[in-house]
Amino acid sequence: MTMQRDWENFNISQFNQDLIRWFYKYKRDLPWRQTKNPYYIWVSEVMLQQTQVDTVIPYYQRFITKFPTPQDLASADEEAVLKIWEGLGYYSRARNLQQGVREVVENYQGRVPDNKNDILSIKGIGPYTAGAVLSIAYDRPEPAVDGNVMRVLSRVFLIDDDIAKQKTRRLFEEIIYRIIPESDPSAFNQGLMEIGALICKPKQAKCEQCPLAAHCGAYEEGVQTEYPVKKKKTPPKPLHFAVLVLKNQSGEYLIRKRPEKGLLAKLWEFPMIPLESPETSIEESVRDYIEKNYSAPVKINDVNINIQHTFTHLKWHLSLFAGSIEQRISAEKDEQWASLGQLEKFPFPVSHQKIVDKIKQGLIS
DNA sequence: AAAGCGGGGTC
DNA sequence: GACCCAGCTTT
Structure with a gap:
């Protein structure tokens, strides 16, 4: 009624x-x-x-x-x-x-x-x-x-x-x-x-x-x-990513622009590597990803920092990895190398602002 | 009609 | 934790 x-x-x-x-x-x-x-x-x-x-x-x-x-x-x-x-x-x-x-x-x-x-x-x-x-x-x-x-x-x-x-x-x-x-x-x-x-x-x-x-x-x-009567929403779906904080010898970090549609469209982020599940070998996935995408020697280490971020319909679980690259690889389209100071010019979602903060605190690398 | 789309405040 | 917030667009 x-x-x-x-x-x-x-x-x-x-x-x-x-x-x-x-x-x-x-x-x-x-x-x-x-x-x-x-x-x-x-x-x-x-x-x-x-x-x-x-x-x-x-x-x-x-x-x-x-x-x-x-x-x-x-x-x-x-x-x-x-x-x-x-x-x-x-x-x-x-x-x-x-x-x-x-x-x-x-x-x-x-x-x-x-x-x-x-x-x-x-x-x-x-x-x-x-x-x-x-x-x-x-x-x-x-x-x-x-x-x-x-x-x-x-x-x-x-x-x-x-x-x-x-x-x-x-x-x-x-x-x-x-x-x-x-x-x-x-x-x-x-x-x-x-x-x-x-x-x-x-x-x-x-x-x-x-x-x-x-x-x-x-x-x-x-x-x-x-009152009022309101239907309950479905809980957020968990998604797992490795996040790569990749620094070159000039001290710049690799960031990329998200696609123009969908979640956090056109905002910037550190490269995110989707993981099938939390059980998959993260290090292996990261290594595979780097081999495929960067074709240059990269050292990776797990910095043991995890970030959770909940959206209305998703829950991100982020595991941070620090990487240093020997030679400067060229940034692809929608990618950019940015110094710590330059990072402030780019719009980041809060989840990645948290990563910038960790870098500033010297907790990564 | 239902789903996708952020982040923070309140209890 | 759950629920809510001066909602709109896309599917």
């Missing part, structure tokens, strides 16, 4: 007043709340996808300082954009944001569209981000349904559909279209999200402080902890 409440005993105008007054009284002072510039709102919303506010703040500041206008971002090198994004995760967001901004510069004279059709057609802008930009930057009464909003409204309306499904997001959008006020849709949407972040939390909802308690079906029945 979907909604277990009817509209007859739901007071829309009172709900909106309670929500919006609370928002103006208790909202956090966040950098992207000091502007209505649609481009800045857009940047902040993309960074905030699946990412918490405190994590985003310094990235946002650096980003708009480096790319203050859509034109600045459109004309930037992709690698410079990825470097700013380094460590934030979901790197396709950065590549799609730049592509989207290029569309805006090309097709809309650098002005972010203020209508749903056009803005939804832009790369990287989906239903949530479209609604957020339209409501916050342009005061349009459009829903912006994120995880916070689904949690809050699933409790208010006792909705037990699986929020992991696309269809459920559309159900919440339908509800919001019936409630959202013409007068201040920005405060309405942000208020729902702010309550989700500060009050209506996943584990410990602070219902006694909630301005919506008087409107909330879950609070009335004391079943807050049972």
Whole structure:
């Protein structure tokens, strides 16, 4: 079943007043709340996808300082954009944001569209981000349904559909279209999200402080902890690699650029050698790999450093090997020799940033 | 409709 | 550990 409440005993105008007054009284002072510039709102919303506010703040500041206008971002090198994004995760967001901004510069004279059709057609802008930009930057009464909003409204309306499904997001959008006020849709949407972040939390909802308690079906029945309903995800699949920290006689390290699609696309890494399983002879695999790829004498030693890194769907187990090469072999395409100082110019995923740190600490070689 | 896609915070 | 986070794109 979907909604277990009817509209007859739901007071829309009172709900909106309670929500919006609370928002103006208790909202956090966040950098992207000091502007209505649609481009800045857009940047902040993309960074905030699946990412918490405190994590985003310094990235946002650096980003708009480096790319203050859509034109600045459109004309930037992709690698410079990825470097700013380094460590934030979901790197396709950065590549799609730049592509989207290029569309805006090309097709809309650098002005972010203020209508749903056009803005939804832009790369990287989906239903949530479209609604957020339209409501916050342009005061349009459009829903912006994120995880916070689904949690809050699933409790208010006792909705037990699986929020992991696309269809459920559309159900919440339908509800919001019936409630959202013409007068201040920005405060309405942000208020729902702010309550989700500060009050209506996943584990410990602070219902006694909630301005919506008087409107909330879950609070009335004391079943807050049972909402929202969400299907469990499958655990991450383990993958094992040997990682080669290969240094030449000039003291440079071999790094390579990852493929342009898939996991950590276009980021840089130390060469990774896939292992069939943790039981396979790692040293042998490393030797085979080096013989095949470098055709030059290489000394290898196991430095007994292991790094684990968990993604949403994968768990990497990395075993580090240090190598020194007698003569300078030429770097292949998408490979590069870089000194320790130069490594800082390249965007690395966090798992390989950890390796750079180990090198700096003198723990490898 | 389901899977792929990061990294960090919280309990 | 498990769960969550101002989700979107691809398959």
